[in-house]
Amino acid sequence: MAEQRALIGVKYDDPYAVEETFQLFKIPWEWYDPSHAYDVVIARRGEVETAGAFLVDLLEKDYFAEIARILNEGLPHCHEPVVEILIDELRQVLKEHTLLVEIPPVPWGYSYIVALTHDVDITSVRERRWVSVGYAVYQCLRKGMVKDATCILGAKCGIGEDPWRCFEEWMRLEEDFGVRSTWFFLPEKGMAGEGAPAIRAGYYDLDPALIKTLTDGGWEVGVHGLDNWWDAGAAQDELRRVSDLTGAEVGTRVHWLLFDAGSWKKLDEAGYAYDSTFGYNDDVGFRAGTMQPYRPRGCERLLEVPLIIQDGGLFGGKTWNSSDDGGRGACLRLSEEEAMERCDEVLAYAKQYGGVVTLLWHQVSMAAPKKWGEFYRVLVERAIADEVWVASVEDVTRWFERRRKITLYFDIRENGFVIQLNGAEEGSDMANLKIFVPLHGSSIQNIGTEYQLGNTIVKITGENDKMSVYLQ
Ligand SMILES: [Zn+2]
Numbered sequence: 001m002a003e004q005r006a007l008i009g010v011k012y013d014d015p016y017a018v019e020e021t022f023q024l025f026k027i028p029w030e031w032y033d034p035s036h037a038y039d040v041v042i043a044r045r046g047e048v049e050t051a052g053a054f055l056v057d058l059l060e061k062d063y064f065a066e067i068a069r070i071l072n073e074g075l076p077h078c079h080e081p082v083v084e085i086l087i088d089e090l091r092q093v094l095k096e097h098t099l100l101v102e103i104p105p106v107p108w109g110y111s112y113i114v115a116l117t118h119d120v121d122i123t124s125v126r127e128r129r130w131v132s133v134g135y136a137v138y139q140c141l142r143k144g145m146v147k148d149a150t151c152i153l154g155a156k157c158g159i160g161e162d163p164w165r166c167f168e169e170w171m172r173l174e175e176d177f178g179v180r181s182t183w184f185f186l187p188e189k190g191m192a193g194e195g196a197p198a199i200r201a202g203y204y205d206l207d208p209a210l211i212k213t214l215t216d217g218g219w220e221v222g223v224h225g226l227d228n229w230w231d232a233g234a235a236q237d238e239l240r241r242v243s244d245l246t247g248a249e250v251g252t253r254v255h256w257l258l259f260d261a262g263s264w265k266k267l268d269e270a271g272y273a274y275d276s277t278f279g280y281n282d283d284v285g286f287r288a289g290t291m292q293p294y295r296p297r298g299c300e301r302l303l304e305v306p307l308i309i310q311d312g313g314l315f316g317g318k319t320w321n322s323s324d325d326g327g328r329g330a331c332l333r334l335s336e337e338e339a340m341e342r343c344d345e346v347l348a349y350a351k352q353y354g355g356v357v358t359l360l361w362h363q364v365s366m367a368a369p370k371k372w373g374e375f376y377r378v379l380v381e382r383a384i385a386d387e388v389w390v391a392s393v394e395d396v397t398r399w400f401e402r403r404r405k406i407t408l409y410f411d412i413r414e415n416g417f418v419i420q421l422n423g424a425e426e427g428s429d430m431a432n433l434k435i436f437v438p439l440h441g442s443s444i445q446n447i448g449t450e451y452q453l454g455n456t457i458v459k460i461t462g463e464n465d466k467m468s469v470y471l472q
Contacts (some may be wrong), residue, residue, distance in 0.1 A: 004386075007028065007038060007039040007098040007099065007410060008027070008028065008029040008030070008038060008040045008041075008042065008094065008098060009029070009031070009032035009033065009036060009038040009040075009041045009042070009043075009046050009048075010029055010030070010031060010032055010040065010041075010042045010043065011031070011032035011041070011042070011043035011044075011047055011054070012043065012058065012064055013040070014064060014065070014068065014092065016297050017064035017065060017067065017068035017346055018064050020067070020068060020071065020294060020297075021063065021067050021068070021087070022296060022413070023294065023295070023404050024067075024083065024084075024087060024105070024290060024292050024294060025087045025090065025091065025102070026102055026103040026104075026105075026403065026406075026408065027094075027101065027102050027408065028101065028407075028408040028409055028410040028433045028437045032156045033046055034048075034049055037051065037052075038050075038051075038053040039053055039054065039097050039098035039099075040053055040054045040056060040064040040094055040097045040098050041053045041054070041056070041455055042055075042058065042063075043054040043055065043056075043057075043058060044057065044058045044059045045057045045059050046059075047376050054096075054097040054098075054405045056090070056093060056094070057105070062085055063087075063089075063090050063432075066086060067083050067086055067087070067289075067431060068312075070082060070083050070288065070289040070290075070294055071083065071288055071289065071290070071294055071296065071297075071304075072212070072261075072297050074216045074278060074288055074289075074441065075286070075287060075288075076287075076323050076324060077280070077283050077285065077286075077287060077323060077427065078285050078286045078287060078289060079285045079286070079345070080131055080285075080286065080349065081286045081289060081290055081349050081353055081355075082286065082289040083286075083288070083289035083290040084163060084289070084290055084291070084292075084352075084353040084355070085351070086265060086289075088353070090224055090406065095438060099410075099412075099417070099439075100436075100438055100440070101408060101410055101419055101435055101436065101437050101438075102207065102435065102436045102438075103192065103403060103406065103408065103433060103434070104354050104434065104436055105291075105292045105353075105354035105355045105400070105403070105437050105438075106354035106355075106389075106434070107389055107393060107399060107433065107434070108204070108433065108434040108459050109387070109432065109433035110387055110388055110389040111350075111351050111386055111388055111390075112125060112285070112291075112347075112350035112354055112355065112356075112357065112386075112388055113350075113354075113355065113356040113357070113359070113388065113389045113390075113391065114350075114356070114357045114358075114359060114380070114383045114391075115182070115276075115305060115356050115358045115359065115390075115391060115392065115393045115396045116179065116180070116181035116182065116359055116361075116390060116391075116392065117172070117181060117182045117183075117184065117276065117307075117358060117359060117360050117361075117392075117393060118170060118181055118183050118184070118360070118361055118362060118363050119165070119184045119224050119253060119255070119360060119362050119363065120183055120184060120185045120186065120202075120204075120224060120362075120363045120366065121167055121186070121202055121224070121255065121362060121363070122163045122164055122202065122203075122204075122362075122363065122364040123164070123167075123207075123363065124155070124164050124203040124204070124246075125152055125155035125156050125162050125163065125164045126155060126156060126162060127204050128203060129158075129186045129203075130156070131429075132199075133152060133153070133156045136152055136250060136368075136369055137149045137152055137153055139369035140152065140368050140369045143369060145155060145369060147367050148163065148367075148368030148369065149368075150163075151163045151368075152368065162366050163367045163368060164364050166363055166364065166366040166367055166373070167213075167214075167363070169366055169378060170363070170366060170373075171214075171217065171219070171374070172462065173373070173376075173377055173380075174219075174380075175217075175223040177380055177381070177384060177390070178222070179380065179384075179390040179391070180217075180218045180219050180284045180391065180392050181219060181220070181392055182219070182220040182221070182222055182251070182276075182392040182393045183214055183219060183220065183221050183222070183363070183396060183464075184205070184221075184222045184224035184253045185206055185211070185221060185222075185224055185235075185242060186202040186206075186222070186224045186226060186227075187206065187221070187223055187226060187241040187242055188226060188238070189201075189203055189204060189205050190202075190203060191204065191226050191227075192226075193227050193231065193255070193258070194230070194231070194390060195226055195466075196256070196258070196403070196456070197320065198254035199320070200226075200255065200256060200320070202224075202255075206241060206245060207241070209247050210248060211245045212245075212276055213285075213339040213342065214299070215246050215248070219392065220248075220251075220392040220393065220394040221242060221245070221246045221248075221250075222242065222251040222252055222253065222394075223238050223239055223241075223242045223250055223251070223252040223253075223272070224248050224252070224253060224254070224255050225238055225252045225253070225254040225255060225258075225267075225277075226238065226254075226255055227451050228252060228254065228266070228270065228272075228417045229254045229258050229259050229260065229263040229266070229267070229277070230258075230260060230262070230263065230266070231268050232269065232270065235266050235267055235269075235270035235272070236270045236271070238252075239270055239271060239272060240250075245350075248394075249273045249394070250271075250273065250274055251273045251274040251275065251276065251277050251305075251393055251394060251397065252267060252272050252274075252276070252277070253276045253277050253307070253360075254275075254277045256281070256319075256320055257277050257280075257281055257307070257321055258277075258321060259277050259278070263275070263277070264296035264298070264302060264304065265296075265298045265299060266299055267302055268296075268298075268299040268301060268302035272302055272399060273301070273302070273303075273394070274293065274302060274303045274304070274305050274393060275291070275303075275304050275305070276304070276305040276306070276307055276358055276393055277304075277307065277308065278304050278307060278310060279306055279307025279313075279358070279360075280307075280310075280313055280433070281310070281312060281313060281316075281320075281321050281322065281323065281329075281331070282313055282316075282319045282322050282323055282324075282329050282330060282332065283313050283323060283331075283332060284308065284309050284310075284313050284314060284332070284342050284343070284346060285308070285346070286306070286308065287306060287307075288304065288306040289422070290306065290355060291306060291308060291349070291350060291353070291354075291356050291357060291358075292354070292355040292356065292400070293305045293306075293356060293396065293397055293400040295404075299452065303397055303400060303401070305356060305358055305393050305396065305397060306356075306358060307358050307360055308346060308356075308358050308359070309342075309343060309346060309357065309358070309359050309379075310359070310360035310361070310466075311361045311362060311365045311370070311372045311375075311376070312331055312360075312362065313332060313359065314331070314332055314334050314339040314342065314375075314430075315330035315331070315332075315333065315334060315339065315370070315372055315375075316332075316333070316342075317330070317333060317341050318330055319331055324350045334373055339375065340375075340378075343379060345428070345452050347382070347383070347386070351386070356396050357383075358393065359376070359379065361373070361376045376384045380425050383443070399432070402424075402433070403433060405423040405424070406421050406422065406423045406424055407421070407422045407423050407425030407431070407463075408435075409421075409422065415445075415470055415471060416454075416468060416469045416470040416471040417468075417469050417471075418466060418467065418468050418469070419435060419437075419466070419467045419469065420465065420467075421465045421466070422465070422468050424465050433459075434457050434458065434459055435458045435467075436457055436458075437457075437458055437469060439469075439471075441453035442472070443471055443472055444470070444471060444472070445470040445471060445472050447467060447468070447469050447470070448467050448468045449467050449468075
């Protein structure tokens with residue numbers, strides 16, 4: 001066999017920035033080796049001998065620094081996936097000078113991914129204090145929902161069904177679509193968290209029977225963090241409270257999306273599989289510049305699955321943790337029609353670039369006075385019609401973990417080329433990964449596996465870690 005040869009060599013002094021960029025933009029590449037011949041070298045002019053290769057000069061534009069900065073620091077009110085746009089700019093440059101093969105951030109057979117989540121701040125009217133019940137009743141009356149106001153008051157006095165306990169309704173809705181979601185539960189009752197106003201506290205105990213019903217039914221249960229984002233001890237304790245009940249790996253989303261620069265590392269060290277806090281309370285969009293799960297700097301294992309669209313951001317009045325200064329701030333307060341337009345913009349980006357549109361609809365938002373459940377149902381219905389993979393965060397994270405483990409090699413032969421995949425897990429179901437080969441269908445004679453013409457997408461299967469592409 002001929003020596004494996006990467007077509008792209010990279011020289012850069014921040015390995016994390018390069019490695020993470022090429023986890024999102026999954027193509028064959030290697031660290032620059034002066035004894036190898038390349039089509040393209042990515043480096044700063046003057047630091048390498050290009051020997052005829054095309055140079056992507058990082059002095060002109062430092063893609064790696066820019067991408068690593070956005071992923072780890074985030075952007076306020078960002079309405080386009082700027083990391084994906086940077087990657088696409090690099091992709092177009094590389095395509096002109098070499099043959100790119102790429103594993104896109106979308107499984108075979110799907111156009112993009114939607115992850116469904118529910119934060120559980122409230123589980124019943126009864127547990128809430130009179131002041132918050134009174135405020136909800138007032139909001140109902142203002143909207144003319146007299147019957148709902150009566151039901152809420154009744155439930156607070158122990159009469160009739162509790163309208164704020166919507167678990168069964170959510171489960172029915174998702175069962176009808178054949179999809180499952182992730183539920184983030186507060187780990188402790190009556191705790192606002194250090195430095196937070198008292199209103200941040202929840203007033204329910206973790207309910208082992210409810211959690212068992214959810215996990216037995218295929219739903220995922222995670223931690224709605226209180227202090228895990230800043231305190232290493234709390235991070236472990238909150239994780240254990242939930243994982244003791246689920247017996248499974250646990251991810252987290254922090255209540256009110258509280259977060260700081262050290263949070264990822266603490267969550268990673270405590271053993272959380274993922275975090276899904278990085279998003280906006282008062283907006284919709286791309287705080288991390290991408291919809292792809294990624295590894296924040298300094299983390300061994302944890303992936304961030306950015307939060308993209310939440311009910312409160314679209315329809316809410318005010319948030320306690322605005323994306324401008326972390327204080328009180330206004331949400332978008334959109335009509336349903338305006339909200340659907342904003343969501344359509346996001347879904348169009350997902351179709352173009354792939355990745356995961358993570359949705360957050362709060363447990364109680366199905367009920368009056370909010371009644372945002374129908375909008376969620378329409379969104380999920382639309383995703384399914386778009387041939388989207390709709391899943392829990394856990395399942396999505398697992399898929400991206402498998403994609404991350406793979407290294408692509410590329411070897412040109414006399415009558416075509418060989419694509420080799422290393423690191424595909426033994427016995428794991430790799431059937432839903434795919435590779436883009438940007439060749440016109442007419443130039444291909446045969447590929448040793450299932451493929452689709454057009455963009456030419458090759459299906460990766462477990463048995464198939466090496467694929468030969470024969471050209472005409
Ligand atoms: Zn919350």
